[in-house]
Amino acid sequence: MEAVATGAAANVSSEAAKGIFQEAIRHIRYVIFYQKYVEKFEEKLKKLIEKRTSVQQDVNAAKRNGEKIKADVQGWRKRVDKVIAEEEVNKVKDLKLKAESNCFFGLCPSIKSRHKLSRKAEEAATTFDVLINECQFGCVGYRDVPEPILHTDFQTFKSREKLFNDIMDSLKVPTTTMIGVYGMPGVGKTSLVKEVYRQVHEDKLYSVVMVSVSETPDIQRIQDEIAESLGLKLEEKTTAGRARRLHERLIQEKNPKKNQEKMILVILDDIWKKLNLEEVGIPFGSQHEGCKILLASRNKNVLSNGMGATNTFQLVDLDDEEAWEFFKKMVGDSFESDEEMQSTAIEVAKRCAGLPLAISTVARALQNKELFVWNDALRQLQRPYSDNPSEISAEVYKAIELSFNHLPSEPIKQIFLL
Incomplete structure (x- = not known):
């Protein structure tokens, strides 16, 4: 038993001695081969700068294409810029000057400076290597849902303040699914619903999209405009297939547990006759969950009888x-x-x-x-x-x-x- 213990102690001592010897060799290499550490540092720095330049070129191209830059790309660029511009590079350069200056009246090298230079160069090169390996970006940008243009030509008239407020209050009622605004041509319906659009977006009540229907509705154009406002790409070729995809997107309610989008308000302006919402892909009636609809037409019957609006508001001419x-x-x-x-x-x-x-x-x-x-x-x-x-x-x-x-x-x- 005693022999076993003695052998184990000897092994421990041997391993400790080996570790001390290897550590000593490492420190000696710092002094003798300091130039190699500096060369590796410069090589890694050059490669990192090249990576940073390449990523910046991709970022510039993405911005010209109207894309936003991904968060991990922005974070990587900031970390690289900090490392390049601040301590790592400047410290190594300063230490290199000291290490190349001899001590004792120029008769022997500065061992302490070379040792410190090698260690700092090694640490910096390791940092550069980590950043280089992190640069694995497939693409640097992405297309976000386009921000709406909120400027409108809406004029504030005292006689219309109540009407506007009534429309906004009606949209806030949970059970209200479809409402309409009607009035003679030129009375200001489009300006009014644009102002509703702006206010809903500003108050962050709902996600909101708006499209003009016109006298001869083009279903695919309407689908495209709604999809583009939602950041949705419709790849289906048939109108029915596109309608299904659009319907799926529009019924997504705000649900924190499922991390889904908030409820959507769809504004359909300039409706001349009944529009088949199912053909477009807009949920309505019993399918309404997640989607509210605001219609604008010159004809009250189109809104009430044709489209089934539960509430209608008349916009009259000015006094x-x-x-x-x-x-x-x-x-x-x-x-x-x-x-x-x-x-x-x-x-x-x-x-x-x-x-x-x-x-x-x-x-x-x-x-x-x-x-x-x-x-x-x-x-x-x-x-x-x-x-x-x-x-x-x-x-x-x-x-x-x-x-x-x-x-x-x-x-x-x-x-x-x-």
């Missing part, structure tokens, strides 16, 4: 005072000092029938114009108009025609018509 104030705001102060022109302007404003679109169109067309132009415009607006090939109101149609006639050149008119 005389609001119409006049809005007209003055749009046209500027060009007639304030001329009583005759002001009198004509009042009559012109009345002919716009309280429709914001007609008011803004006419007012901008007459900005800084002479009195005879105003009088001519008034005569045009007073003239009966029955040759109207569309369903928009005569007031709006005449306002657009007047604006067209005041375009400065024939080429511009042709571009407008195109």
